[in-house]
Amino acid sequence: MGNKAVTKPFSLNDLPGAGRMDVLCRCTSQALFISHGIRKDVEVYLLLLGPPEPPKVVLVKGNEVKRMSPDERNIAGHIRKALTVECDKRWKKVHSGVYISKKGLKELLEELSKNYSLIYLKEDGVNISKAELPSNPLFILGDHEGLTEEQEEIVEKYASLKLSLSPLSLLAEQCIVIVHYELDKLTLECFTQP
Amino acid sequence: MGNKAVTKPFSLNDLPGAGRMDVLCRCTSQALFISHGIRKDVEVYLLLLGPPEPPKVVLVKGNEVKRMSPDERNIAGHIRKALTVECDKRWKKVHSGVYISKKGLKELLEELSKNYSLIYLKEDGVNISKAELPSNPLFILGDHEGLTEEQEEIVEKYASLKLSLSPLSLLAEQCIVIVHYELDKLTLECFTQP
Numbered sequence: 001m002g003n004k005a006v007t008k009p010f011s012l013n014d015l016p017g018a019g020r021m022d023v024l025c026r027c028t029s030q031a032l033f034i035s036h037g038i039r040k041d042v043e044v045y046l047l048l049l050g051p052p053e054p055p056k057v058v059l060v061k062g063n064e065v066k067r068m069s070p071d072e073r074n075i076a077g078h079i080r081k082a083l084t085v086e087c088d089k090r091w092k093k094v095h096s097g098v099y100i101s102k103k104g105l106k107e108l109l110e111e112l113s114k115n116y117s118l119i120y121l122k123e124d125g126v127n128i129s130k131a132e133l134p135s136n137p138l139f140i141l142g143d144h145e146g147l148t149e150e151q152e153e154i155v156e157k158y159a160s161l162k163l164s165l166s167p168l169s170l171l172a173e174q175c176i177v178i179v180h181y182e183l184d185k186l187t188l189e190c191f192t193q194p
Numbered sequence: 195m196g197n198k199a200v201t202k203p204f205s206l207n208d209l210p211g212a213g214r215m216d217v218l219c220r221c222t223s224q225a226l227f228i229s230h231g232i233r234k235d236v237e238v239y240l241l242l243l244g245p246p247e248p249p250k251v252v253l254v255k256g257n258e259v260k261r262m263s264p265d266e267r268n269i270a271g272h273i274r275k276a277l278t279v280e281c282d283k284r285w286k287k288v289h290s291g292v293y294i295s296k297k298g299l300k301e302l303l304e305e306l307s308k309n310y311s312l313i314y315l316k317e318d319g320v321n322i323s324k325a326e327l328p329s330n331p332l333f334i335l336g337d338h339e340g341l342t343e344e345q346e347e348i349v350e351k352y353a354s355l356k357l358s359l360s361p362l363s364l365l366a367e368q369c370i371v372i373v374h375y376e377l378d379k380l381t382l383e384c385f386t387q388p
Contacts, residue, residue: 012205015265022265026220030371035338035363069215071209072266103296144229163213166375167382169229171264177224182362188361 001105001118001151002143005048007056009080012073019050025142026173027081031180032062033070039180040176043138047105055104058082060148065097065158065181105151109158112138118159121175125162134160141172178181195299196337201250203277206270213244214294215273217337219266222273222366225374226256227264233374237332239306240273241299246366249298252276259291299345303352306332312353315369317349322376328354333373335366 004019015022024046031044040063048056049130060068061085068078082100085092091099103111112140115136121141137165140155147155165178198213218240225238230311234257242250252273253263262272278293279286283301285293297305308313310332326339334349341349350356 013267016263022267026223026264029220030365032367033365043353047385069210070220073207073209073216166378167232168378170261171224171227171229174224174228174371174374177368178375180368181372181375182363184360186205 001048001141001147002049003145003148004050004143005046006050007048007053007083008051009083010076012076012080015072015076018076019048020144021076023073023172024079025075026171027141027176028075029058029070029072030173030176032060032065032068038062038065038068045107045108048083049105055102056083057101057103057108058085059091059099059101061097061099066095068097106154109140109154113158117161118155119161119163120155120159121165121166121179122162123164123169125164128163128165128179130166131161131163133183133186137183139176141175143172145178195241195335195341196243196245197339197342198337199240200244201242201247201277202245203274206267206274209266209270212270213242214338216266217246217271217366218242218273219269219367221335221370222254222269223264223266224367224370226254226259226262230369232256232259232262239302241302243279243299249296250277250281251295251297253285253293253295255291257291260289262291293358298346303322303334303348307352311355312349313355314349314353315359315373316356317358317361317363319358322359322373324356325355326359327377327380331377333370335369337366 002024005021006019010018028044031042032038042062044060046058074160078098085094087100087102091101093099111113118139119137119139121139127160196218200213204212204259222238225236226232238254240252270308272292276288279294281296281299282296285295287293310330311328313331
C-alpha cells in the first residue's frame with residue numbers, strides 16, 4: 001500500500017520523489033522474482049493513494065507478465081505505463097500481465113477476500129512461526145509509514161490473521177522475501193526430507 | 195561478487211547495463227537497511243570484476259555511512275562516486291563509510307578471513323537450519339551467474355561452511371534478507387520468549 005505513491009506518470013530518475021515509488025518497485029520485484037525465473041502463482045496489487053488521482057490499483061500477474069526484470073527502474077517503467085491509461089472500477093489491461101483499476105482499499109479488499117485468505121503483516125501480530133497459514137493467502141503490507149488508523153480498521157475487518165515476522169521493523173520488501181521463504185518451507189518437500 | 199560489474203563510472207539510468215550493477219545495489223540495500231534504520235554492525239564488500247580496470251572492491255560500513263537510502267539509484271550513486279577515485283591495494287576513503295581498494299578475490303578473502311568466519315552461500319550447501327553459525331560470520335555470494343570454477347576453488351579454501359537457504363535458486367539480495375532473518379532469530383531474545 002503506497003499512501004503517497006503518485007497516480008500520474010512520474011520521472012524514472014526519481015522514484016523516491018514519486019511518493020516512494022521505489023518501495024513499491026522493490027516489493028513487486030521481491031514478490032515476483034527468483035533467480036532466472038518468475039513465481040507464476042503470485043499476483044501483486046499495488047494500491048497507489050498519492051496525488052493527483054487517487055485511488056488507483058496496479059495489478060501484476062506473475063503468470064502473464066512479460067519483459068519485466070527485477071531492477072527498480074524496469075518495474076517503475078511498467079507502473080508508469082499503467083498510469084498513462086484512463087481507468088475506471090474495472091480491471092483494464094495495460095499490457096501482458098499488467099492491469100489497472102480505480103479502486104480504493106475497501107473495494108479492493110472486498111474483491112480479494114472472495115478468492116484469498118487475507119493476512120495483515122504488522123509488528124504486533126502473532127509470529128509467523130506460531131501460526132497456521134491458510135491456503136491461498138494474500139498478504140497486506142503498509143509502506144514505509146505504515147497504515148493510517150482508518151485503513152487499519154478496514155484491513156482488520158477483512159484479514160483473518162495478523163502476523164509478525166520479526167521483532168525488528170523491516171522494509172516492506174524484506175517482509176515479502178521472508179513470507180516467501182516461510183511459505184516455500186511449507187510447500188517444497190525437499191525442505192523436510194532428511 | 196559482481197563478475198561483470200563495471201569498474202569505471204557508469205550511467206545511473208542503466209544499472210543492469212553496467213554489468214548488473216542493479217544486483218549489487220539491491221544486495222547493499224538489503225544488507226544494510228531495516229525500516230527507518232541502518233544495521234550498524236554490517237559491512238558490505240562489493241567485488242567488481244568487470245571492465246575496464248578489474249578488480250576493485252567497494253566497501254560500505256553500516257556504522258559510518260551517511261546519505262545512503264535503500265533505493266538502487268542512490269546506492270549506485272555511491273558506488274559510481276567510489277569508481278571516480280584512483281585506488282591501490284590499500285583501503286581509500288571515498289566519503290563517510292564508503293571505501294575503495296584494488297584487491298582481487300584471493301587478497302580480499304585472505305584479509306577478511308583474519309577477522310571473520312567466512313561462509314559460502316550455495317544451493318548445494320547444508321541447510322542453514324541444520325548448521326551452527328559461527329560468531330562474526332561473513333557471507334559470500336555470487337551474482338546472477340554464480341562463481342566460476344576457479345573462484346569457487348578460492349572461496350572453498352577460505353570458507354569454513356557452505357550453506358544453502360532454499361531448494362529454490364534465489365536472487366542474491368533475497369539470500370541476504372533470509373540470512374539476516376535467521377541471524378536475528380538467533381540474536382534477538384524476543385524471538386525466543388514465550
